[in-house]
Amino acid sequence: MKVGYACGTIEHTLARRQFLGTLAVAGAGAVAGGLGVFSRPAVARQLESQQKRIVVFNMHGGLSQLESWDPKPGTDTGGPFRAIPTSVPGIHVCELLPKTAQQMHHLCLVRGVNTSEDDHGKGAYMMLTGRRQTPAADFPQIGAVAAKALTPAGSSLPGHILITPGGGGGRGNDAAYLGPKYSSIYLGNGNPPQNTVRPENVSEASDMARQDFRRQVNERFLNRRRTAVTEAFTYSYEQARQLMQQRDVFDVTKEPEADFDRYGKHDFGRHCLLARRLLEQGITFVQLSHSNYDTHNENFNFHIEQLGEFDQSFSCFVADLAARGMLDSTLIVVLSEFGRTPNVNQYYGRDHWSRAWSICLAGCRVPRGAVYGKTNANGTAVEEGEVDHGKLFHTYLQAAGVDSTGSFDIDGREMPIADPSVAPVSELLT
Amino acid sequence: MPDVPAGFDPKQARIASQWAHDRPLIACRFDPAGRYVFCGSEDAVVERFQLADGAKTILSGGHDTWVRALAFSKDGAQVVSGGCDGKLTWWETAAEAPAPIRSIDAHQGWIRSLDVSPDGTLLASGGNDNLIRLWNLADGTLVRELAGHERHVYNVAFHPQGQFLLSGDLTGALKQWDFAAGTEVRSFDAKPLHSYNGGQQVDFGGIRALAVSPDGKWLAAGGLHKASNPLGAVHEPLVLLFDWQTQKLERQLIAEGITQGVVWRLRWLADGSLMGLSGGGSGGFLLFWKPDVDKDYHRFQLPNLARDMDLHPDGLQVATAHHDRHVRISRLTSG
Numbered sequence: 104m105k106v107g108y109a110c111g112t113i114e115h116t117l118a119r120r121q122f123l124g125t126l127a128v129a130g131a132g133a134v135a136g137g138l139g140v141f142s143r144p145a146v147a148r149q150l151e152s153q154q155k156r157i158v159v160f161n162m163h164g165g166l167s168q169l170e171s172w173d174p175k176p177g178t179d180t181g182g183p184f185r186a187i188p189t190s191v192p193g194i195h196v197c198e199l200l201p202k203t204a205q206q207m208h209h210l211c212l213v214r215g216v217n218t219s220e221d222d223h224g225k226g227a228y229m230m231l232t233g234r235r236q237t238p239a240a241d242f243p244q245i246g247a248v249a250a251k252a253l254t255p256a257g258s259s260l261p262g263h264i265l266i267t268p269g270g271g272g273g274r275g276n277d278a279a280y281l282g283p284k285y286s287s288i289y290l291g292n293g294n295p296p297q298n299t300v301r302p303e304n305v306s307e308a309s310d311m312a313r314q315d316f317r318r319q320v321n322e323r324f325l326n327r328r329r330t331a332v333t334e335a336f337t338y339s340y341e342q343a344r345q346l347m348q349q350r351d352v353f354d355v356t357k358e359p360e361a362d363f364d365r366y367g368k369h370d371f372g373r374h375c376l377l378a379r380r381l382l383e384q385g386i387t388f389v390q391l392s393h394s395n396y397d398t399h400n401e402n403f404n405f406h407i408e409q410l411g412e413f414d415q416s417f418s419c420f421v422a423d424l425a426a427r428g429m430l431d432s433t434l435i436v437v438l439s440e441f442g443r444t445p446n447v448n449q450y451y452g453r454d455h456w457s458r459a460w461s462i463c464l465a466g467c468r469v470p471r472g473a474v475y476g477k478t479n480a481n482g483t484a485v486e487e488g489e490v491d492h493g494k495l496f497h498t499y500l501q502a503a504g505v506d507s508t509g510s511f512d513i514d515g516r517e518m519p520i521a522d523p524s525v526a527p528v529s530e531l532l533t
Numbered sequence: 534m535p536d537v538p539a540g541f542d543p544k545q546a547r548i549a550s551q552w553a554h555d556r557p558l559i560a561c562r563f564d565p566a567g568r569y570v571f572c573g574s575e576d577a578v579v580e581r582f583q584l585a586d587g588a589k590t591i592l593s594g595g596h597d598t599w600v601r602a603l604a605f606s607k608d609g610a611q612v613v614s615g616g617c618d619g620k621l622t623w624w625e626t627a628a629e630a631p632a633p634i635r636s637i638d639a640h641q642g643w644i645r646s647l648d649v650s651p652d653g654t655l656l657a658s659g660g661n662d663n664l665i666r667l668w669n670l671a672d673g674t675l676v677r678e679l680a681g682h683e684r685h686v687y688n689v690a691f692h693p694q695g696q697f698l699l700s701g702d703l704t705g706a707l708k709q710w711d712f713a714a715g716t717e718v719r720s721f722d723a724k725p726l727h728s729y730n731g732g733q734q735v736d737f738g739g740i741r742a743l744a745v746s747p748d749g750k751w752l753a754a755g756g757l758h759k760a761s762n763p764l765g766a767v768h769e770p771l772v773l774l775f776d777w778q779t780q781k782l783e784r785q786l787i788a789e790g791i792t793q794g795v796v797w798r799l800r801w802l803a804d805g806s807l808m809g810l811s812g813g814g815s816g817g818f819l820l821f822w823k824p825d826v827d828k829d830y831h832r833f834q835l836p837n838l839a840r841d842m843d844l845h846p847d848g849l850q851v852a853t854a855h856h857d858r859h860v861r862i863s864r865l866t867s868g
Contacts, residue, residue, distance in 0.1 A: 164764070176598065177577065179556065183599040183617035183643070268734060394734040400766035405735055407642075407661065407685075447557070447575060449838045449856040450766045450813070 153432075155467060155503040156382050157249045159231075159390040160417065160437040163268075164223070164397030167443035167453055169482055170197050170406040172461035173214045178481040180445035183403055191472040199410040202418035208472040209425050211464045211531065215476025215488040216495070218441060221455040223397070226440030231277075233496020233521050245436075245499060247278035247285040248520060249388040252505045259345045260352065262387035263287045266374045268394050272297030280513050283335045287390070293374045295353035299346045314344065352384045353377070367415040375416040379423055382433055396439065399452040421465060430466040434503045437463040438495075445482045459485045462495070468502040468532045475530055490528050497527035535747065537803045538848045540866035543821045546833040549850070551861040552587040554580050558854035560601055560841045564626050565609035567846045572860050573600030579614050579624070581631070582860055584850075595622030595633040602646050606670055607653025613670070615644030615658055623673065635673050639666060646688045651695045655712070659686030665700050667712055677715050682706060684736070690743040699752070701740025703727065707754055721775050722782065726756035730763050737763035742809065744799035745777070751824055752777050753786075755796030755809055770794040770811040774824060786822045788829050791815045800844040802865075806830070810842035810853060819851060819863065835861065 169175055174186040174197040186195040189207030196204050196212075203210075220226045225236050232242040243251075250262030265275060265287040272294070275287035288296055301310055321337050351357060355377040366372035371393050378389045393413055398405045417437070424430050442460025443453035459478045465471070476488030490498075500507035500521060507527060510517040558580075560573035571592075572580040579592040579600050595614055602615035605626065611634070612626045619642055623634040642661030649656055649670060656668040665679040665686055684703040691698050691712075698712040705727035709718045727738040742755030752775040760768035772786035786807070788794065793814030800808050802821075809820045817839035821831040839853040839861075851863045 179575075183575075183601075185597055185618065269731075395764060397733075397764050400764055401737075405764065408736060449557075452766065 154255055154385065154387065155253050155505075156386070156429075156433045157245065157253070157388050157499065157503050158378055158382060158433060158435050159245065159388075160413075160435070161227075161231075161390060161392045162396050162413075162437065162439040163392045163394040164439070165226075165441045165443055165455060166396045166437075166439045167398065167402060167406055168214070168459075168461040169443070169445065169453070170199055170403070170410065172196060172212045172463055173478055173482060174198075175445070175478075175480070175482045180447065180481040180483065182447060194472070194474055197410075199406060200414045200418075202414045203421070206418050206421040206425075209421050209430060209465050211469045211471065211473045211475065212461060213464060213475050213488075213490060213495070213531065214461045214478055215485040215490055216442070216460045216462055217485050217489050218457045218460075218492050221441060221457050223440050223455075226455075226457060229492040230438050230440055230495070233493050241279040243279040243281045243285065244275075244277040244287075245496065246287055246388040246390055247281045248500065249503065249505075250278075250285045251281050251511065252500070252520065253503060254387040255385075258385065258387075260349065260384065260386055261288050261342060261346070264290060264381055264386055264389045266290045266293050266377060266389065266391045268292065268370065268374075268392050280518060281511065284338050290353060290377070292370060293355055293377045295350055296346050299343070299350050301347060314340075352381065352386075355380055362419075366419045367412060369412055369416075371412045372416040375420045379420060382424075382429065383427070396443075398443065399448070399454055400450040402443065402447070402453040403451055424466070432467065434467040434469065434499060435463075435465040436499055459483060464499075464502070464531065466502075467504070470531065470533050475528070488528075488530070491525070493522040493525035494528050497521045497525060498531050501527045501532055535803045535848065538866075541803060541849060542867060543802070543806070543808070543819075543833070543865045544831050545867035546819060546831075546851075546863050546865050548836070549862050549864045550584075550587060551859045552582050552589060553858045554589070554860070555858065557856045557858055558840065558860055559599060560603055561852045561854035561860055562603040562605065562612075562843045563845045563850075563852060564612065565605050565607065565846060566626075567850075568627065570843070570852045570860055570862070571603050571612055571614075572854055573603060573614065573616075573841075574858075575599055577616075579603070579612075580860075584862065590629075590631070592624055592631045595624065595636055596620055602644050602658070604647035604649050604656060607649060611670075613647060613656055615639070615647050617643040619644060619660065619662075621647075621656070621658060621668065621673070637668075637673050639668070640664065643685075645686065646690075648690050648698075650691045650698075650712075651693055655691075657689045657691065657698055657712070659689040659700055661685045663702070665689055665698070665710070667698075677712065679710050679712070679715060679717075681708060681717055685739075687739040687741060688743045690745065692745050692749065693747055694749050699743055699745070701726075701743055701754060703736055703739040705738065705740060705756075707740055707743075719780065721752065721754070721780055723754045723773055725758055725773060725785065726754060726771065728758070728760050728763075730760065733762075733764050735763050737768075742772075742796050742799040744801055744807070746801045746805070746807075746824075749777055751775070751783075751801075751807075753799050753801075753807055755799045757795040766793055766814050768793065768795060768813070770796045770809070770813070770820070772796055772799065772807070772809055772822065774807075784824065784827055786829070787827055788818070788820050788832065791818060791832075794818070796820075797840055798842040800842070802844070803848045808842075808844065808851070810839055812839045812856075817853065817855065819853070833863065835863075 175181040189204040228236045231244040246263040254262035270291040278285040441457035444456040497507040507521040556575040581590040596616035597618040619640040621639040622636040624631040640660030667677040682702040698710045705723040707721040707723040757768040758771040774784040794811035817835035819833040837855045837857040841854040
């Protein structure tokens with residue numbers, strides 16, 4: 104995968120000048136063959152002030168729209184929960200979201216989602232890439248696209264973070280043709296990136312000498328053989344070094360103790376607090392997962408438990424971003440791979456259902472205190488404002504200021520940022 | 534122990550009658566006089582079926598959503614329904630067209646279980662606010678609140694000898710209360726009925742059924758175990774049998790071959806055996822155990838998955854509430 108870095112295009116010329124300019128301002132700390140030391144000069148601060156960010160709450164397994172954003176109480180499909188009023192007159196949500204209901208004036212509910220895909224993996228792929236999965240092509244996830252399109256040039260922080268419910272760290276394979284530079288970095292159970300502490304038996308001096316030697320060798324090599332692969336290789340080292348220097352960015356324990364109480368003393372509360380911290384520190388894209396909503400059995404019991412956690416943490420998150428003036432620059436997306444069947448099965452469960460379900464948006468260009476789309480009386484079909492994964496993918500990016508109808512230049516090939524056969528939902532963009 | 538009724542033989546169990554509602558059923562109870570079976574369902578009404586002829590009467594206006602729990606005054610004149618709206622509603626049992634006598638906001642969240650004290654004066658309710666509340670059955674006033682559970686209260690049951698109330702929650706915490714004093718006396722270890730699935734990140738199980746034997750010797754707590762896939766309904770029915778005096782877990786009652794089931798209700802029978810209702814992917818079963826044997830000595834398969842069960846005052850008839858909208862009356866006799 105050779106990159107035509109010497110192609111002389113305006114885009115690459117500008118990018119190169121921007122990169123070098125940042126290094127020049129950084130002064131003595133700047134070095135060749137890497138990212139250099141970014142001391143946040145005025146230009147970078149200006150970029151940061153304009154930077155848009157995206158946070159995705161992935162309700163893993165398939166959140167029930169009927170127990171959340173589109174309740175149908177009193178119908179044959181409505182289940183046992185009631186609808187409650189919100190801070191926006193006329194808009195109701197399920198009673199399992201009483202605190203989120205009080206943030207409705209910041210939110211936009213999209214109730215006409217029809218993705219026609221009831222498989223977990225395929226549904227998740229569609230919602231995160233905006234495309235159907237095919238054997239012939241792989242597409243980058245929203246986090247990788249956001250990282251490439253929105254991360255300020257010269258940012259010393261990774262642009263694509265996944266806070267996973269458990270497990271270790273590592274990197275995701277979710278950037279497709281954008282390359283590993285934009286792959287996600289996992290923060291397993293909200294812990295800082297793995298292997299970002301210098302071993303005690305390596306002194307700072309020897310570590311610096313080691314890094315300098317690596318850069319010298321890299322620079323000589325890159326002068327003649329600069330490719331996407333070699334750049335990604337170099338970048339990975341520099342990013343690791345930056346992560347080591349900025350490990351505190353990922354340390355949620357630096358947040359006030361009172362906030363842990365407010366967000367809830369459970370993993371998801373801590374993860375939401377970490378997401379707030381990361382966004383405040385300038386990370387472009389953060390994705391959290393909340394498990395598990397794949398409730399074929401005892402849907403109602405499990406939604407009480409899970410949404411109890413979600414409601415507390417998510418409502419605090421939205422309120423905090425609003426209070427800190429971050430909603431204008433941060434897009435919030437609450438999605439799943441699909442919704443759940445209107446029919447209640449014999450185990451009090453709901454099964455996979457992709458024909459009429461809901462997501463929740465907030466921030467950036469998304470209208471506030473709004474509902475778009477409508478399902479029929481018992482939630483079995485979309486009646487108005489039908490949208491799918493492709494339209495939504497465009498909409499997320501447009502809301503965050505990315506021209507989703509444009510393309511990335513990948514090795515001289517124009518790769519559409521989003522599916523060119525569909526368009527954003529204009530009604531969801533102010 | 535009550536006398537064993539003539540003709541009693543669980544091995545001869547058969548369905549005698551069945552009646553349908555419009556929506557799947559979730560609860561059922563016989564009235565103390567044995568004239569009716571009342572049902573809760575996946576809607577906001579209570580159904581009353583007359584046993585003599587199956588005549589159905591709808592009790593509406595008492596709840597905003599599903600009714601999960603039913604209990605009767607000792608004389609049988611009134612029935613109280615507990616709903617997922619947190620309301621308790623009183624009705625005349627035998628009125629031609631019962632209307633709510635009173636309705637009170639009793640809990641924040643679902644009411645999952647009701648029971649009436651042996652002297653007939655108190656109604657106990659357990660709910661999703663982790664509380665147990667005791668009500669004056671005659672006028673609906675709150676008498677006492679019992680706090681101590683940390684998760685949803687799944688079941689409440691008075692001890693037949695009158696001094697104690699038992700309560701069980703999602704995590705298998707099983708408490709014995711001196712309800713007059715409002716104090717927790719002791720607790721039983723029913724943790725086998727709960728599990729946390731790390732992969733799915735869910736708590737599951739709970740004390741779905743409670744029954745003290747009429748002689749006070751045994752406490753049975755029912756639910757499920759072996760929950761390899763909580764979200765997919767893969768779990769097996771289990772009953773824990775405790776010696777009331779010593780609190781020792783004497784036996785774990787199982788039902789081999791039922792790989793998908795949960796014990797929704799337990800009732801002691803006149804011959805000293807224990808009857809449980811299992812409902813799940815394996816179907817609906819009435820299971821019969823002797824206290825001194827782990828495995829069921831007989832099982833009666835019902836035509837559809839069942840979610841609740843009750844024993845008629847005659848000790849021979851059994852009502853089961855089914856997902857296919859039917860309440861079925863089975864007879865534990867060949868006669």
